[in-house]
Amino acid sequence: MCIYDWTTASFARMTLFKIFQYTDIDSGIASLPHPLDRESLSMKIWQSNFSAYTPKDADYMRSFLMEPAHSLDHLKAQFDEVADEVYNFSEIENRLLAAAARSMPRTSLAFKSQLFSGQVDIQQLGTKHFGIEFYECPLNSGPVGNQLAHPLTDALASYLSVGKTITTKMTWSFTDNIDDAMHYSNGIVLVLNPLSDAWLWDDMAFITPLSDDPGKIEYIASPGTQFEIQSLHDTNVSGKAVTVIGLRPVPGRSRRLTVQG
Structure with missing residues (x-):
């Protein structure tokens, strides 16, 4: 079983090794x-x-097959030795996650009709790293060595503008209320709305029963999930300036119908 759990260091490994790929x-x-x-x-x-x-x-660094580092140079020296092996492990883990998520029952919109995600949800990342979460980011073409970081304003004016379809490189985590989403937000909140004729959350796995905190609602969208951007606006939530991005799913491949919730 593969569970995407933000409380473990594997969350960072699975995310970082996805978004920092030159996928073109x-x-x-x-x-x-x-x-x-x-x-x-x-x-x-x-x-x-x-x-x-x-x-x-030690536990955090072991998730990257490294020992605790006393300097950035010390970390880089270790990373050069293990990067390919950790990359391979991350790819395997992400594929297992995607297979597990797609095999889980889908939930009715009557249970939760709107979902929220705070982005970018790793503390050391900023809004300039949001665009590189998608296959559509032009920086994916390289050249290798060019920094994968794209100002949010530039991304929102191009491949993240209203009407565009985006494809995730990494797993996204959603919850059912904006307060929990804001807790993890580094300047962006995603608001996911269902398709007008839908009655299920398709391609959104309800993983709360598998979580170490079953009191907090959580859904995930695995790597390769597509969304259409419906709206963009800047606002202030609880004294914090955020960019709110409205999304709706792009229908994925069909599968046998199972329902939970």
Whole structure:
């Protein structure tokens, strides 16, 4: 069983090794499908400061097959040795997650009719890293070595503008209320609305029963899920300036109907 759990260091591994891929460049290696922005990736591992997940924490660093690092150079030296192996593990883990999510029962819109996600939901990432979460980002074409970071205003004026379809490189986590979403927001809130003729959340796996906190509603959209951008606006929520992005799912492949909730 593969569970996407934000409370573990695997959350960071599965996310960082996805968004920092140059996905328009084929590496020619099936287990390592695209080159990585290794400089940015190692920097974000180093900058982690969420709870115990810091470069000095043995468990956090072990999730990247490294030892606690006393400096950025020390971390980079280790990373150069293990990056390909961790990348391969991350690809396997993400594929298992996607298969598990697609096999789970879908939930009725009568249970939850609107979902919310705070982005970018890793503390050391900022709004300039939101655009690189998508296959449509032009920076995915490289060249390798160019930093994968795109100002949000530029992204919203192009491939993230209203009417565009976006495809996620990573897993997205959603909840059922804006307050929980704001807790994880670094300047962006996603509001997911269903299709007008839908009565199920298709391609959105309801994982709350598998969570270590069953009191908090959680859905996930696995890598490769598509959404249409419906609206964009800037607002203030609880004293915090955020960009609100309205989305609706793009129908995925058909599957046998099962319903939960």
